[in-house]
Structures are given as C-alpha cells and as structure tokens.
Amino acid sequence: MKRVFFCTLLFVLCVSMNSLLFAQDGWGNLTGQIVISGDAPVNQPEDVKDNSDKAVCLIDGKVPLDDGVVVNDKNQLRDVYVMMYTGRGADTPDTYHPSYDAQTKVKLTLDNVKCRFVPKASFARPGQTLILKNSDNVGHNCRIATMEHEHNINIVKNAESEIVLGEESDKIPGEVRCDIHQWMDAIILIRDNPYVSISDKDGKFKIENIPAGDWKFQFWHKKGGYLKTIEVKGYEPDRRGTIELTIKSGETLELGTLALPGDALTK
Amino acid sequence: MVIRNSWFVIVLIVVMSSFVGCYQRTVAPALTFDQKKAETLDSEIKKMEWD
C-alpha cells in the first residue's frame, strides 16, 4: 500500500515537475515535424574541382554530395528554421522566459570536419561566444556574413579560435563560408529573440516557453527561402512563410506533420 | 607633305576623340522621384520626434 502511494506520489511529482519545467504558467510550447511531400531534390556532388586539399576533403575516398537538402529515409527534412517572426510589422514579446538567460553564456561550437561545417545550421544569440574549431589537417577560414554580422577568421589546422558576436540582431539566417574550399557552406541565425528551433534529422522541431499570446511564426530553409508553400493543417502561410499561432498558457501546441512540396527547395 | 601629315594627325585625333566621347556602357537607370512628395516627406521627417 505504502509502495503504491509512493509510486503515485512520484508520478504526480514528475507530472507537475514536468509542467513546471516545460510549460509554466503564462508560457506554452510549440512542436511539429516537417516532411517533404513528393520527391526531395537530389543533391549533386560538391564542386571540389582540383583543390589541393582533396585528400582531406573526400569522404570514404569519394567526392561528397552537397548537403543543401538533408532528409532521412522517411523524407523528414533537417535544417528548417522555425522562428518567431521579428520582421516588418511584427508583434514580439517584451520579455523572454528566464530559462533562455543561460543560453548566451554557453559557448557554441562550429566545427570543420572533412571540409564540411558541423553543424550545418545553427542559432546564436548576440554577445554569445563562438568556438570556431578545425578538426581537419588543413587550414580553413571561417567567413560569417549575415545582414548585421561579419567575421572572417583564419582557423589553423587541428586548432580552434574564439570570437564574441556583436550585439545586433538579424531577421533571417546568414551564411558561413570557407574561401579556401568554396563548396563549404553553413547557415547561422544570430538574433536576440530566442524563440527559434531548427528541425533535427527527423524533421522535428520544438520551441519551449513561449509567452502565451498570438505570435507569428516563420518557416525558412536555405534552399527554399521563406517556405510559403508549407502545408500546416488549419493555417494558410503568407508570402513570407509566416502563420499566426495562439500559444496557450501551460499547453503545447502540436502542429503535427507539416508537408513541404519538394519543388520549394530549388534556390 | 610634312604639314599635310600633321594636319591628318590632328583631324584623326579630333575624329577619334569624338568617338571616344560617344562610347557608352550600360549604366544603371537614373533614380526617379516625386519632387512634391519628397518635400512633404522631408517636412514630415522634420516634424517627427526622434530619439
């Protein structure tokens, strides 16, 4: 009897802790999963040409395929930015959830592995420290060029450099490049509003602790720009790829499966 | 003959230079604007409180 009571107590505690941690009063969450409908674009081999570092850059002795569109075997799409819209005419919250305070103090690593940026897509806050790492046995440079930020750092082989980002916020992601190996590219969004999620290898995204209220959210992918053709049940995205969602206190808004026609990813 | 040759050179220079002046590359189109609206906007900008 005692045991049952204890288990129940533990269960209740867990449930309440969970809601305490993830969906507190006045805050809600957003989740979903992005899948390509129809055929995903076929990635072409990277344009390695006769680069003298070919030996280091090949993967299993072969020229790697471009990683512009990454899907798993179920056509679930990685690297889609799902973000609270902060562009023209946007209504945005005045304060963010305290759980995001620590985010700016974490050092974010951007690695170079076999002439490829890892991760491909990242999100950073202004003032955050970036560790530009190089796991390759050749030199790289890391060129970050967004609307508001610009860095071009030489990164020595098998070493790392640190940079501190400036205070400006971008509205859409910008690009990361290496001039020595020109096929290398990555994406980075640098902005203060922390309500951003990048879809993972299963196409899943989750944004936590959004203030309750009506907010516009935007879908963006490097190869598709604003995803205005994304299908979200019950919503009609506008030409900027935004939909307005109502976030309710203590609840998780589940958008379920979002289908994106493969021909949206041609840029 | 010498005089004639130098005349020829002078004429050639004049002709060539007139051609050089006419050579035009593609250039960006001019900025178009509405003078009256620009003045109205200018006065509105001056009226606003900036900080």
Added chain:
Amino acid sequence: MIGNSVSRLFYQLICIGTALLGMTGCERSEPPVFRFNSVEWVKQEKTHLAEGEHFPEDYKAEIGTIMTALFGTPDDPTFPFFLGDEDPAHDVISIESLRMAAGPTRVDKRESATGLYREHCAHCHGITGNGAGDTAASLEPYPRDFRLGKFKFKSTPLRSPPTDHDLTEILVNGIPGSAMPSFRTLPEDQIQSLVEYVKYLTMRGQFERFLLGELAALDGEPLIDLSLVDKPDGGEPSEDDVEEFEDQMYAVIGEGLQERIIARWLKPERKVTKIEAAPPEFDIQHQAHRQFVQKGRELYFAKGNCMQCHGDTGIGDGQLNNFDDWTNDWIKSADVDTADPTSYADFSAVGALPPRPVKPRNLTHRYYRGGDHPDDLYLRLRNGIEGTPMPASTAMTSDEIWAVVAYVRAMPYLDSTRDESEKPVNEKQVMR
C-alpha cells in the same frame, strides 16, 4: 595632281563629318543624377520572387522619393540630422563639406572650390559612388562601389566603418597597384570634404540597399504611406492614421537608417585595433633578425595558413577562383555562372560589370595597396581585409604577427639570397 585633289576631298569630308558629329553632340557621359541600385533590385527579385515575377514598378519611385527627401540630389545634397543641432552625426558629416564636394566643378572669386567630387572622383567611382563611372569597365581592379559600406584598408575590424584618418590616408597616398592616384596636392580642407562626401555616399547607398531589402516583406503596400497624413482632399488625418504613419517612419527611417547605419558611423575611433609594439628582433639590424624572419616563414606555412592563397613562393598563385564581396553580392544569385555571360545578362543590362576573380596579392613585389608601413601590414594580418577572402588572424600572438610581417617584407629579396635548404617546404614549384 589628281591624287592631290582626291586627298583634299578626303580631308574636306573628314572635316565636314567631324563638324556634323560635333553638332549632333554626344550625350553627357553622366548627367548629375543619382542612379538607382538596379542590380540590388534584380537580385532581390531573384531571391524572393518566382521566375518572371517582378516587384511593382511604383516601388522604384517611392524609394527615389524617400532617398531624395533624406539625402537630396548630387547638386543639392542634404543629410538627415534627426536631433537637430544636437545630433551626434554632425561629427561624421558637415553640410559645408558636402556642399564643397558636391555640385558642378567651379572655383569662385574668393577661390573657394565646389564640385570636388565631380572633378576628382566621379569619372571612376560614378556620381552615385556606385563604382561605375565612365572609366570603370576598363580598370583593374574596378573602382570601389561605396554602397556596400565595406572598406578594405582601415584600422578597424570588419563591419566597423573606417576612421576619417583611414580614408584620408587613402586619398593622400593613393592605392599602389590600382588606378587610385594620390591627392596629396589638395589642401587639407578639400581632402576632408571629399572624405565626408564618401561617407555620405556610403550611408546613402547602405540605406538604399536596406530599402530594397524591405521590398520582399511588403505585399503591395508602400514603405511609407504619405497619404495617411497628406490627405488628397486636404482633410485632417485621424489619430490612428498619424500613429500608423509614425510607426512606418520609425520602422523604415528610425530603425533602418538612424539605428542600423548612422549610429554605426559615430566615433569609429573607439573600434580602432591596438597595434602592439614590435619586438626588438623586428629591427633589420638586430642580430636575431634572420631567425625572426625564419620564424615568420614557418608561420606563413603553418599557423598563418598564408600559402593557401598567396602560394608557396608568395607570388599569389594559390586560390585563384574566389571573388570579392562586391561581386559575390550578386553572383551568388541562383543560376549565375561567372563563366557564362548569358547567365547574368539581366544583371549586365542594369550596369553590373563582368565578374573578375579576386587575385591574392603577389608578395614578392614591394607594392602594398593598404600602405607599406609595418603597422599597415600588421593591421591587414590582425584584422583581415574586409570584402576579400583575407581572414583575420585571431589565433596568432602579436609577436607572431610581427614575425610574419618581417618575412613578408623580406620576401621580395629572398629568391636571390635563399640557399637550397631554405626553399619552400612544399615542393610545388612555380614557373611563370
């Protein structure tokens, strides 16, 4: 005799032809109007719209109207001092300087000049500062397009504007190895007025690019809707209209120009990179100088990563297929293939110059575009060169940077003195 009359007829014909040509006249090579940034317009269309779709043409005139209200015209420039006499932007630009640099070229009775920009700069950099003056296409490198707000040779890091001193140095010394001459003979106030005019054209161009970037976010509505407060029937605007109008003004002009652009140009001196003193071995007469140069050479191949672009022997034969940011700005658009001019015909049609790869500097010549003082070279290595692939060397200590500077300065003289053991570690030999 016959030959004589034939040749006389020939001369007469040429003379008549010349006279006729003179009478028909040629259009002025560049009339004094600012040019629209059509390359950016085409680029934004390609980025945001489906093929064959265009932004409404009205936007061009609207952008022109906003630009003219804020910056005036080439003959009558103005600058938005939002806070009146108290505006800190007065430290960046003065109207007197702009008037001196703008307008048609002339000198009045008291010998005070106007039109300096058109006299000295416009034939290469263009009236608009778009780097597309009449001579531009035949110059290598192309003259600078100021509108991106990027400057290569400066004492501040990337994304920080140059100081007045940096710009003055360029005007006074010119840029060796390019068509940019020295204006050393001009009096100080004229140089200063040109420096400020370049900043004016830059901020103007930056703001125009910002406005064009905003177009994608509009859905047919204007950037700033003047009819909200300027009613066609002359009626009084409602409170809601005024509020809506002010919101638009703050978003477009307040945020877009005042905060994003002008505020960054205030006091660039606070961003200047400190140059650490060179160690004693840097002195060419120091007994350890030879070893110091050798250390620089090792860094050139290892930590500095210099040979990747400048080549093993420093003749600049490493990476040869990169482009600078002024070119990358539009060639990154979908379907542009720099090897195929038909793929970018729509950009050429609005004045984009044919893309040319950026050349890594040949270090065996003694020409350094950003100045040949050791401090100049130190800054190029420490901060990188804005707008080019040259990266900043944050990982190197100041002594290491000085060692690379010492090696680079020794390079033009090394080939003849180097013995066999000092040949490049990498065996790739260069014949050219």
